Amino acid sequence: MTTSAMTIPLVDMQGVREGDLDSLARAGEAIHSACTQVGFFYIINHGLSQAVIDDAMQAAQRFFAEPLERKAQVAVNKHHRGFHRRGGATMYQATRPDEKEFYGFGLDLAEDDPSVLAGEALRGPNQWPDFMPEFQPAMDRYFVEVGRCGADLLRAIAMSLDIDPEFFADKYTKPLQRTQAVYYPVQSDDRPADQFGVAPHTDYGCVTLLYQDAVGGLQVRELGSERWIDAPFIEGSLVVNVGDLLARWSNDRFRSTLHRVINTSGRERYSIATFYDPTYAALVDPVDLGVAADEAIYPPVAAGDYILGRIDASMSYRKSTAS
Ligand SMILES: O=C(O)CCC(=O)C(=O)O
Numbered sequence: 001m002t003t004s005a006m007t008i009p010l011v012d013m014q015g016v017r018e019g020d021l022d023s024l025a026r027a028g029e030a031i032h033s034a035c036t037q038v039g040f041f042y043i044i045n046h047g048l049s050q051a052v053i054d055d056a057m058q059a060a061q062r063f064f065a066e067p068l069e070r071k072a073q074v075a076v077n078k079h080h081r082g083f084h085r086r087g088g089a090t091m092y093q094a095t096r097p098d099e100k101e102f103y104g105f106g107l108d109l110a111e112d113d114p115s116v117l118a119g120e121a122l123r124g125p126n127q128w129p130d131f132m133p134e135f136q137p138a139m140d141r142y143f144v145e146v147g148r149c150g151a152d153l154l155r156a157i158a159m160s161l162d163i164d165p166e167f168f169a170d171k172y173t174k175p176l177q178r179t180q181a182v183y184y185p186v187q188s189d190d191r192p193a194d195q196f197g198v199a200p201h202t203d204y205g206c207v208t209l210l211y212q213d214a215v216g217g218l219q220v221r222e223l224g225s226e227r228w229i230d231a232p233f234i235e236g237s238l239v240v241n242v243g244d245l246l247a248r249w250s251n252d253r254f255r256s257t258l259h260r261v262i263n264t265s266g267r268e269r270y271s272i273a274t275f276y277d278p279t280y281a282a283l284v285d286p287v288d289l290g291v292a293a294d295e296a297i298y299p300p301v302a303a304g305d306y307i308l309g310r311i312d313a314s315m316s317y318r319k320s321t322a323s
């Protein structure tokens, strides 16, 4: 007997952005069922302007089209910012590095910022290519707008858990938001079976917000089966998924679902993934999300410590220069 495939729900964020409490409750309910049953959902009316998205995507395409020697001028630094060449990222449990390039950046903190001076990992100034002056402003605008959307999502998630809708605000005063423009070269049909654009993995942090182009290739693992479900491009949408840290925070009520990318479309694929994660020291304690103390599966952990451990395990450059 075949059962019908899991579907990835779609949530309208319009009312949430307008601050309407009824809409917040409705979106919260839809998001809650998506987070508990699928771990993935699409959002529309997310508040990012299409012009900002298009500029960022075009800038990313131009950047990745540069020769490797140029891109290497902004090679990833110890603050986890810059260009990651192909082969630099291997997902835990994967046998081969991902077939992708990406450019990562985050909250731009000066070298004399207290968090940087204190040696907090993953903190520091962004780096930008001086050979492509339009790259930084396009990416910065995207970063701000997608961060706003992340905050809206967390408001709806808090509401859905029957806690103060503003609960997450003070956990995100200095977010470990990491935004990554990703380039997937064309993969051949006769590639080894264990060669992926991104190998099957779950995300490390709280919520991931993904803009993908129309090429497709993202797949989500159906719960309780071996089936991979396509998460195709939907015009005007972002794909959102729960990461391991939010699943932990929720005491495993929310699911952090396996996903992967295979790009056998014959076309190059581009996406921008944003890992919208809390302040380094924010305490992730299931009790704060409404779990009785004697039912909490996980002890409290500092968000940054958890995320850092996961990043260190998957990025080859950090094995030599981790800090
Ligand atoms: O680019 C995509 O479609 C997904 C990327 C992804 O899963 C990740 O970077 O964690």
Ligand SMILES: [Fe+2]
Pocket (backbone or CB within 6 Å): 201, 202, 203, 208, 259
């Ligand atoms: Fe992912």
